[in-house]
Amino acid sequence: MTFSNQFQRAADDYLAHLTVERSLSDNTIAAYRRDLTHYREHLERREVLDLASISAEDSASFVDYLRDGSTGKSMATTSVARMVTAMRRFHEFLVAEGVTPNDPSHDVHPPKIGMRLPKAIPVSQMQLLLDTAGKGEGPIALRDLALLEVLYGTGARISEAVGLTADDIDFDSASIRLFGKGRKERVLPLGRYALEALEAYRVRGRPSLLARSAKPSSSLFLNKRGNPLSRQSAWGIIQSIADEANIAHISPHTFRHSFATHLLQGGADVRVVQEMLGHSSVTTTQIYTMVTRETLKEVYATAHPRAWHD
Missing domain, CATH: 1.10.443.10 (Intergrase catalytic core)
Known part of the structure; x- marks a missing residue:
């Protein structure tokens, strides 16, 4: 069996696992499939022979492969981080299923992503x-x-x-x-x-x-x-x-961001907003409180006589 066929069979098993065991959406599964395709192409370029022979260097170099435009386009940091995470989760699955003896991606970490505030619009x-x-x-x-x-x-x-x-x-x-x-x-x-x-x-x-x-x-x-x-x-x-x-x-997400931001500006509790957005963790929702905080700072800076304006 060629490496390409071996990789694809393992990837199909992994994606089936995500679909059945974790009930991920079709869109998420499609994204994972694209990410793993990029990983396979990278390994083929490095002439890897089988899954068990993938080295830590092979996995670590995947980040450079994504960043140097080898995929055909310049990758944003968020996209690189997602693809590296997909690679790591795939290797974890292979080890858990006994397909490979170790995880070569264990020490490969996604690039850090700067926090971006959600973009809401005024009422x-x-x-x-x-x-x-x-x-x-x-x-x-x-x-x-x-x-x-x-x-x-x-x-x-x-x-x-x-x-x-x-x-x-x-x-x-x-x-x-x-x-x-x-x-x-x-x-x-x-x-x-x-x-x-x-x-x-x-x-x-x-x-x-x-x-x-x-x-x-x-x-x-x-x-x-x-x-x-x-x-x-x-x-x-x-x-x-x-x-x-x-x-x-x-x-479309502007409406979601504005919904959350306007609720918090109106005095809604962050945990109520969490439930309404369907966030599994309140930490995800709390980023919207930072948006309202930034608005307060802007209003203070322009309106208060003892603020920084002249």
């Missing part, structure tokens, strides 16, 4: 985005407004939003059911604006879109052909509305 800009989305008529416009209201009103990830079914909205209790990473379920309240937008879409928009498809769909958000809306299409919708509103650098 006024969010209002402008929603007002822009609400100007249109017809089923597509109703869908777009409902989508944006759900993203901002719940902090849902874009994958969670496009994965919604019609049954995930409970209009009687004004709540929504989201499925996060690992299919972890959480039920969140729906505010009046999101509920009204969803109700309008349910009554006057979705039935019209659904009628355009020969195949019935349970998906809540549909494209113009009546099929489930994809993440890429949802991204395009958001970008189009942002362009019309003349607001730059808007992405």
Whole structure:
């Protein structure tokens, strides 16, 4: 068996393990597969003969391989860190399964990533985005407004939003059911604006879109052909509305960041926000408290007579 075939078989077993045992999403599995493909190509370039003969030097040089553009493009530090982590987890799996006697990547560590604060937008800009989305008529416009209201009103990830079914909205209790990473379920309240937008879409928009498809769909958000809306299409919708509103650098995650930041600015407890975002650790959520802290510092610096301004 060639090294390529041996590696690929082991990688397939590892990815199957992640799918079954850890219930990782299809997108995460696809990312791991790409990362391991880069690792295999690196090892082949070094003429490694089999999995057991991968040396610590082979694994350590993977970082340089990623950084010197050998993959065909310049890698961001976050991407390098993710790929190195994928490599380490793969080797841990091989040792645990008895495929290899040791872990050559044990002393290889991902590059440190500088902390980046989430990019939220002011409430006024969010209002402008929603007002822009609400100007249109017809089923597509109703869908777009409902989508944006759900993203901002719940902090849902874009994958969670496009994965919604019609049954995930409970209009009687004004709540929504989201499925996060690992299919972890959480039920969140729906505010009046999101509920009204969803109700309008349910009554006057979705039935019209659904009628355009020969195949019935349970998906809540549909494209113009009546099929489930994809993440890429949802991204395009958001970008189009942002362009019309003349607001730059808007992405689906902007709504999630703004949801969390605006809640904390309004006095919400960080652990409540953690539950609403579906974070497994409050540490992940606490980065948003730093955003509000930075805002406070800016306000103080410009407004207080004893601050640093002239």
